[in-house]
Amino acid sequence: MLKKIFPNKIISLSNKWIVQLIVLTIIIFIVGLTYAIFISPPDYIQGDSVRIMYVHVPSSFISLGCFAFIGFACIINLIFKIKFMALIAKSLAPVGIVFTIISIVTGSLWGKPTWGVWWAWDARLTSMLILFIFYVAYLLSWKFIDDFQKANKISSIIGIIGLFNLPVIKYSVEWWNTLHQPSSITLTSAPTIHYTMLIPLFIMLLGMIVYSIVIFLMKYKIESMKFKLSKKK
Amino acid sequence: MLSKKAKSRFFYLILFIFSIALIFFLILKNLEDSVVYFFSPTEINNKPNISLNKKIRLGGLVKEGSVKKQNTSVNFIITDLKNEIIVTYNGLLPNLFSEGKGVVAEGKLNDKKYFIANKILAKHDENYMPPEVKEALEKAN
Numbered sequence: 419m420l421k422k423i424f425p426n427k428i429i430s431l432s433n434k435w436i437v438q439l440i441v442l443t444i445i446i447f448i449v450g451l452t453y454a455i456f457i458s459p460p461d462y463i464q465g466d467s468v469r470i471m472y473v474h475v476p477s478s479f480i481s482l483g484c485f486a487f488i489g490f491a492c493i494i495n496l497i498f499k500i501k502f503m504a505l506i507a508k509s510l511a512p513v514g515i516v517f518t519i520i521s522i523v524t525g526s527l528w529g530k531p532t533w534g535v536w537w538a539w540d541a542r543l544t545s546m547l548i549l550f551i552f553y554v555a556y557l558l559s560w561k562f563i564d565d566f567q568k569a570n571k572i573s574s575i576i577g578i579i580g581l582f583n584l585p586v587i588k589y590s591v592e593w594w595n596t597l598h599q600p601s602s603i604t605l606t607s608a609p610t611i612h613y614t615m616l617i618p619l620f621i622m623l624l625g626m627i628v629y630s631i632v633i634f635l636m637k638y639k640i641e642s643m644k645f646k647l648s649k650k651k
Numbered sequence: 652m653l654s655k656k657a658k659s660r661f662f663y664l665i666l667f668i669f670s671i672a673l674i675f676f677l678i679l680k681n682l683e684d685s686v687v688y689f690f691s692p693t694e695i696n697n698k699p700n701i702s703l704n705k706k707i708r709l710g711g712l713v714k715e716g717s718v719k720k721q722n723t724s725v726n727f728i729i730t731d732l733k734n735e736i737i738v739t740y741n742g743l744l745p746n747l748f749s750e751g752k753g754v755v756a757e758g759k760l761n762d763k764k765y766f767i768a769n770k771i772l773a774k775h776d777e778n779y780m781p782p783e784v785k786e787a788l789e790k791a792n
Contacts (some may be wrong), residue, residue: 460782471779532747
């Protein structure tokens, strides 16, 4: 039953909803950026370059989160052969890869004034680059394999293998000596970021999550339509 | 609940996931020495046969009061609060380089207590706060 309902529902999703979500995104971004750029204080040691964090941290969070969803959708897809799981995973990948690029670029811009180098081959940065490569491989397998069944299987396997990279990214800063600092926000202890900096960080995170949902819904709608059309032929 | 086919797929996928996890683990375990970005003074001290002519990275805290500048060259001590290594460096220091803060030096060991760096990177920690809060904290101490 679920199989029949889901893609149809997304196709009938009115554009009005999407427009409203876009307006919401813009409002959150205006508030978040004003807070991040003008209201929040500079850091005691980094100065104003701390403001890069307000884009860098949420982007990294979303790039990891998207891939986690892709990986689990791939597992469910392979076991239960639920087609719309493949469409969900496929629609999440473009959002994820864009935020991975944003995360790497902003990190590099921050690294130069802070560490003194644009790039270092430490475990966190390298594993993040590997995540980017997994996104590319995943998207290319959809792009270059014409047969849906084949593309579905190969991309799912890439998604599942890539899933193992996520804990490596997350815990790289704890397992090994890295140039990248350990996490400031953890589940187990109080954040080591002052609350005046934490507020804009969370507003920006919220804005980026809503933005990701909008892009995902638009992409998912198109993918569902395409899938339906290809079946009719 | 699960059909027979789904069950067998589930079984093979579990097998697949375990083997991938094992591969990841073995690769990372074997690469341990190259995955770590730098060694601490204690780690260098404990290494039995360390090659002196290979490029390595040394990391730790800049010991308070140890920085001595002379023209463009600078001497300081990297410590992990257990062991110390003297570092000498010729060149520009990153802006965030300061006493008591994290640092990573890239270069060669002269011997186990003396390090010649050709690149210095400042390491930032996970603490973020405005300057006023830092001042208040220092006053409280």
